[in-house]
Amino acid sequence: MSAPRVSVLTATHNGSEYLDRTIRSVLHQTFEDFEYLIVDDASTDNSLTIIHEHARQDHRIRPIAHPVQAGPPGALNLALSAARGDYIAILDHDDLALPKRLERQLEFMDRHPDHGAVGSAVRQIDGYGNTLRHQTYPLHPAAAHWGLLFGASLLHSASMYRRSLVERLGGYSTNHAYLCDYELLIRIAQQARITNLPDVLACYRRHDDQTSARHSQRQNGQMLLLQYALQAAWLHHRPSLEVFSAMRRWMYGHPPAEPALAAAAVESLRTLFGQYLQGFTPQPSDQEAVALDCARRWAKMAHYSYRLHPQFSRDCWREARRLAPNLKADLAFRRSLRRR
Structure with a gap:
C-alpha cells in the first residue's frame, strides 16, 4: 500500500470533551490522501474509546495507545516515528481543522521546496465554539523568522512540516515540555524557510483546561529564557x-x-x-x-x-x-x- 501524502498528528491526554469534534474536522477535509495518527497519552477518561470508534469507521485513522503518560513531546514523537507521509500536519486535541486546510498547505509546500513549515491565520474560539477573534501571523518568510525572537510566529496546531526535515532534526525536544513546538520551529527555521498562509484554516480553542492555561507560569518562564538565549545565539x-x-x-x-x-x-x-x-x-x-x-x-x-x-x-x-x-x-x- 502506498504511503499517504500527509500524516496528521494529534496527541491527547484526557481530551474527550472536544476530541470527537477535532477528529471529525480532520475526516471532513477536501484533501483525502492522508493518515491520521492519534496518540492517547495514558488518558483516564474515554478518549481512547472515542478514537477507536472513529477508527472502526475510517481506515485512515491509526490509534496509538501509550500506557504511561509521556507528555506532549513524547507523545508527538511517538506519532512522528509511525508517520509515513511526506508532510506532517499538527492538530491539538481541542482544536479544529477547517475543510481546506490540508489541501491549501499541501499545495504550498509542494510548490515551495525551500520551506520547512507553513502555518495559517486562525479563528480563536471559546469552549462552546463561539468566535473570539481572528489571529494572523507573519506572511513573509523573513518576518516569520524575525518573529521567532519574540515568540512562535506559526501556530503549532495550524502548521504543516516537511517530515524528512523534522526527522533529521530529531523531532520534538523532551527538554522543553511546555514549549516543544516553539523550540522545534526555531530549529526548522535554521535549516529552511517558514511562513504562513493568509487563509483562516484552523480554529484554535481557548479554555481554562488547555495545557497553555494550566501551565502558563512555567511556560512563560521557559519562553523568556529560550528567547533570551536565541537572541544571544543569533545576534x-x-x-x-x-x-x-x-x-x-x-x-x-x-x-x-x-x-x-x-x-x-x-x-x-x-x-x-x-x-x-x-x-x-x-x-x-x-x-x-x-x-x-x-x-x-x-x-x-x-x-x-x-x-x-x-x-x-x-x-x-x-x-x-x-x-x-x-x-x-x-x-x-x-x-x-x-x-x-
Whole structure:
C-alpha cells in the first residue's frame, strides 16, 4: 500500500470533551490522501474509546495507545516515528481543522521546496465554539523568522512540516515540555524557510483546561529564557535579563514603571533590529518585511506607554513611523499624541 501524502498528528491526554469534534474536522477535509495518527497519552477518561470508534469507521485513522503518560513531546514523537507521509500536519486535541486546510498547505509546500513549515491565520474560539477573534501571523518568510525572537510566529496546531526535515532534526525536544513546538520551529527555521498562509484554516480553542492555561507560569518562564538565549545565539545581543524581560512584557501591554528600565528596553529593541538587518536580510524585500513587523512592535509599545511614559511613547511612535511611514495609530492613541 502506498504511503499517504500527509500524516496528521494529534496527541491527547484526557481530551474527550472536544476530541470527537477535532477528529471529525480532520475526516471532513477536501484533501483525502492522508493518515491520521492519534496518540492517547495514558488518558483516564474515554478518549481512547472515542478514537477507536472513529477508527472502526475510517481506515485512515491509526490509534496509538501509550500506557504511561509521556507528555506532549513524547507523545508527538511517538506519532512522528509511525508517520509515513511526506508532510506532517499538527492538530491539538481541542482544536479544529477547517475543510481546506490540508489541501491549501499541501499545495504550498509542494510548490515551495525551500520551506520547512507553513502555518495559517486562525479563528480563536471559546469552549462552546463561539468566535473570539481572528489571529494572523507573519506572511513573509523573513518576518516569520524575525518573529521567532519574540515568540512562535506559526501556530503549532495550524502548521504543516516537511517530515524528512523534522526527522533529521530529531523531532520534538523532551527538554522543553511546555514549549516543544516553539523550540522545534526555531530549529526548522535554521535549516529552511517558514511562513504562513493568509487563509483562516484552523480554529484554535481557548479554555481554562488547555495545557497553555494550566501551565502558563512555567511556560512563560521557559519562553523568556529560550528567547533570551536565541537572541544571544543569533545576534550576540546580550542585554541584562531584566532589560530583555522588560522589552518583552512591554510589547504585551506591560511597560516598565522605572524610566531607566524603559530607556534600556527602547535601546535594546533598536539594537536588536539593527543587528538582525545586518545578519539575516540580504534581500530588500526581506528588509521591508522585517521593518514593517518591527514598526508594529514599536507602535504597540507606543500605545501601551502613552499614559505612563509620554516621552517614551513618542519615541516609540517615531521609530514606528520611521520604519513604516504609512502606519496608522488607533484613535485613542492619535488623540493622546495631539494632547501633548
